[in-house]
Amino acid sequence: MTALDEAAALEVQAEEFPDERGEILLEAAAAWRRAGRTDRARELLTELVGAGGEDACYARFELAETLFEQGAAEDAYAELARLARDSALHGGHCTMVAELLAERGDLDGALTWYDRAVARLSPDEIETLRGPTGWMQMSSVMLCGRREVRSQLGLPADSTDEITPEPPSARRPVDVHGVREYIEAGRMPRQVRMLVFQRGERAEARRRWPQEYQDSDEEYYPAAERRWRDLAESGVPAIRVVPATVSQLCEFADRVGGSPTDPETKAAFGETVAEEATIAWPPPRNSPCWCASGAKYKKCCGQIR
Numbered sequence: 001m002t003a004l005d006e007a008a009a010l011e012v013q014a015e016e017f018p019d020e021r022g023e024i025l026l027e028a029a030a031a032w033r034r035a036g037r038t039d040r041a042r043e044l045l046t047e048l049v050g051a052g053g054e055d056a057c058y059a060r061f062e063l064a065e066t067l068f069e070q071g072a073a074e075d076a077y078a079e080l081a082r083l084a085r086d087s088a089l090h091g092g093h094c095t096m097v098a099e100l101l102a103e104r105g106d107l108d109g110a111l112t113w114y115d116r117a118v119a120r121l122s123p124d125e126i127e128t129l130r131g132p133t134g135w136m137q138m139s140s141v142m143l144c145g146r147r148e149v150r151s152q153l154g155l156p157a158d159s160t161d162e163i164t165p166e167p168p169s170a171r172r173p174v175d176v177h178g179v180r181e182y183i184e185a186g187r188m189p190r191q192v193r194m195l196v197f198q199r200g201e202r203a204e205a206r207r208r209w210p211q212e213y214q215d216s217d218e219e220y221y222p223a224a225e226r227r228w229r230d231l232a233e234s235g236v237p238a239i240r241v242v243p244a245t246v247s248q249l250c251e252f253a254d255r256v257g258g259s260p261t262d263p264e265t266k267a268a269f270g271e272t273v274a275e276e277a278t279i280a281w282p283p284p285r286n287s288p289c290w291c292a293s294g295a296k297y298k299k300c301c302g303q304i305r
Contacts, residue, residue: 006211007031007040022048022055023250029062038066054254057086057093065100084116091117092257095142102145107153114146118160126163134165141256141268191238192231193270193278196224197246198292204246212261221291225301228281241279241290242270 010028014021025044032041045066048059060083067076080097083089094117102110117139121129125139134140143164150161197205199217206213215223228239249260249269258265279290282302289300296302 003031003035004037007035007037009210011044022051022053023254026055026058026062029059033066038070042066052088054088054090057083057088057090060086061093061096061100064097068100068104089116090257091120091139091142092255094120095145096257098142098149099145102149107149110149111146111153114142114149117142118146129163129165134163137165140165191240192236193240193242193267193273194224194228194281195242195244195249195266195270196290198243198290200292201243201245208246209261221301222304225304239281240275241281242273243277243279243290243292244269244273 007028010024010031014024014028017024025048029041029044029048032038032044042063045059045063049056049063060079064076064079064083067073067079083093083097094113098110098113098117101107101113121139125137128134128137129140129143143160147157147161147164150158196202197213202213202217202220213220231239244266246260249266252258252269252272253260253262253265256265256268258268260266281290283290283297285298285302286296289295289297289302291301293300
């Protein structure tokens, strides 16, 4: 499926699923951009801006990013100024803009947007950031980015920098592709979490993101089992399977301002799931298989060679 086909298909889906229309049209606009049709992307984004709400803020961000790519920086900054005044603006939006401006070398602008994100932290969020699991919060990523920008500007550490948590290297969120880099760097993780869509949910994930999940179930589950065996043989002491639903992942991605198909977002989501909601891999031979086929592990993925 080409980017053009994907964009057109997403627009059809947006009409079929009105409750998810805004999110799907954002994906469609991104697909139109990849296909080189920025005119259509801007039409969809402008429509979303007119509808208001959270999705309108994401649309304004996408519009600004598109304008920057087209060399219309003045118009892009005007769009960001309008975004700053939007009542639906939240910390995830602010962090996205800060990261965009930092990438463009506008460190002063990036710091302004990081400070907007910090201003939206609740007392409870700040208290959690100070605690032992603070590094697991997505807001800690924002604080680290802010601290880096301040450092590049030559500014001294401030009170917000002091609450920026440092993730233990052994528990830093990593996806399946990043684990190998950790092992090769001599930093063996104590535990690796692998986010999966079990059989019922994977069908929904394939419907929503066909480009991301092209393998059939017959290919996907055996491949995952083999990768995990390879990690175990490499010395990873504990692997836990994190069953996810599409709705849970999308809700988390919206909350933190990320994409539900981004490996870092999925890895971060996996770290927020309580231990008792995960599955120790490999499960006992007579236990239900981790893929939720309904069969025992020994009769399902456990017999893969």
